[in-house]
Amino acid sequence: MDLVPQPDSPHSDGSGGATSGASSAVSSLSPGGAVSPSPSRYESQKRRDWNTFGQYLRNHRPPLSLARCSGAHVLEFLRYLDQFGKTKVHAAGCPFFGHPVPPAPCPCPLRQAWGSLDALVGRLRAAYEENGGRPENNPFGARAVRLYLREVREHQSRARGVSYDKKKRRKPPHPPGSADIPSHEGNSNGHHQYHQMPPPPPGAAA
Numbered sequence: 001m002d003l004v005p006q007p008d009s010p011h012s013d014g015s016g017g018a019t020s021g022a023s024s025a026v027s028s029l030s031p032g033g034a035v036s037p038s039p040s041r042y043e044s045q046k047r048r049d050w051n052t053f054g055q056y057l058r059n060h061r062p063p064l065s066l067a068r069c070s071g072a073h074v075l076e077f078l079r080y081l082d083q084f085g086k087t088k089v090h091a092a093g094c095p096f097f098g099h100p101v102p103p104a105p106c107p108c109p110l111r112q113a114w115g116s117l118d119a120l121v122g123r124l125r126a127a128y129e130e131n132g133g134r135p136e137n138n139p140f141g142a143r144a145v146r147l148y149l150r151e152v153r154e155h156q157s158r159a160r161g162v163s164y165d166k167k168k169r170r171k172p173p174h175p176p177g178s179a180d181i182p183s184h185e186g187n188s189n190g191h192h193q194y195h196q197m198p199p200p201p202p203g204a205a206a
Helices: 041-059 071-084 114-130 143-160
Strands: none
Touching: 041 071, 041 114, 071 114, 071 143, 114 143
C-alpha cells in the first residue's frame, strides 16, 4: 500500500470531533481555478476524506473502482486507518482495562477512536452520493459498516472505561405557582393559549 496518511491529531479522547482521529489521516488536494467562497471546515474535511478514499482504492491490489466498492472494502479502509490512531485501547488482559486514566504506560495498541471513525463514515457517506453514487448502493451505509462501528463503540467503551451514551437533558422543575401565570405558548393545535381574564365591572371605562 503506497498511501501513507498523516497521523491522528493529538485528540485521543474518542469524543468524535469532526477533525480528530481518522479525519486527520487524509491527504489534501489543492483545488485550482477561479477564486470562490471558502468552504466550511466540514466541507473541506469531507473533500479531503473523499480524495483519500479514492487514493486508497487506486492503491488497492488489485485496484478497485468506486462502482465495485462494497461495505467489505469500507471495513478494510477503516481497519487500515487504525495504524495511524492515537487512542489507547486496552486489551482484556491489561491491568488498566476499563481505566479511563491509566496511571502508567502499557503496551496496548493505539487505534482510531470510535467517534472519529463514526464521523468519517458520515462524511464519506454524504460525499459518495454527492459524487453521483446512488443511495441504495452506498457502501458507507452498509449494514456491515454499521455493525462494525457499533462493535468498536462498545469495545472501546469497556476497554477505556468511558461512556459514549448521550446524556438526556433533564427538564427544569415546574416552578410553584406557575399555573397562575398566563401562558403564551402555542398548544398542540398550533393556537396560542391565553388565560381568560374576568370581565370589567359594570360602568367601568372602556
